[in-house]
Amino acid sequence: GQNIDQPTEMTATEGAIVQINCTYQTSGFNGLFWYQQHAGEAPTFLSYNVLDGLEEKGRFSSFLSRSKGYSYLLLKELQMKDSASYLCAVIRDYKLSFGAGTTVTVRA
Amino acid sequence: GAVVSQHPSRVICKSGTSVKIECRSLDFQATTMFWYRQFPKQSLMLMATSNEGSKATYEQGVEKDKFLINHASLTLSTLTVTSAHPEDSSFYICSARAEGGLAPVLEQFFGPGTRLTVL
Numbered sequence: 149g150q151n152i153d154q155p156t157e158m159t160a161t162e163g164a165i166v167q168i169n170c171t172y173q174t175s176g177f178n179g180l181f182w183y184q185q186h187a188g189e190a191p192t193f194l195s196y197n198v199l200d201g202l203e204e205k206g207r208f209s210s211f212l213s214r215s216k217g218y219s220y221l222l223l224k225e226l227q228m229k230d231s232a233s234y235l236c237a238v239i240r241d242y243k244l245s246f247g248a249g250t251t252v253t254v255r256a
Numbered sequence: 257g258a259v260v261s262q263h264p265s266r267v268i269c270k271s272g273t274s275v276k277i278e279c280r281s282l283d284f285q286a287t288t289m290f291w292y293r294q295f296p297k298q299s300l301m302l303m304a305t306s307n308e309g310s311k312a313t314y315e316q317g318v319e320k321d322k323f324l325i326n327h328a329s330l331t332l333s334t335l336t337v338t339s340a341h342p343e344d345s346s347f348y349i350c351s352a353r354a355e356g357g358l359a360p361v362l363e364q365f366f367g368p369g370t371r372l373t374v375l
């Protein structure tokens with residue numbers, strides 16, 4: 149099965165940087181996704197890591213260490229619109245298993 | 257880009273009735289669609305995998321006779337919640353996996369979700 153842990157909530161100031169950690173224990177691994185989800189909406193894709201290392205995409209970066217079962221999502225230059233839930237998800241055989249999500253609140 | 261639609265976006269029904277939710281891939285063919293359920297402040301939980309032309313595969317703990325899934329074509333999957341009860345009230349989200357591509361694991365696109373409220 150899958151066991152995916154991430155913090156419940158984080159708060160940061162506009163313009164700052166926030167790092168959301170995710171640890172996982174899984175019986176199989178084909179990659180790790182990060183999604184953003186606003187309340188009442190479907191998740192939107194942010195990043196995908198299958199190999200160790202850092203993937204950078206604009207203000208968002210994601211890191212993976214397969215040996216440690218660890219990933220983080222880094223959000224830079226935070227904007228108010230970044231207030232949302234961020235979901236870490238592990239994929240195995242095309243099935244996604246999600247963590248509970250981290251609610252990020254950006255304050256002015 | 258790939259678009260997945262769901263209908264209806266919201267539905268309110270009485271306890272004991274059945275509700276059908278449609279998931280459509282609008283501009284691509286989806287041999288596989290997934291149905292998730294999300295309770296307030298919780299994560300998405302995979303309910304079942306819907307395969308075109310064959311029976312759905314349900315996750316452990318999900319009653320297949322209560323949540324009927326039909327994947328009649330490469331662009332449409334339906335989820336019917338039978339004899340709905342208040343505890344079935346939730347946000348139901350589908351996703352569709354496109355065929356082929358260099359990175360097929362990336363090609364899973366989410367619908368906008370359906371908010372079901374059972375009174």
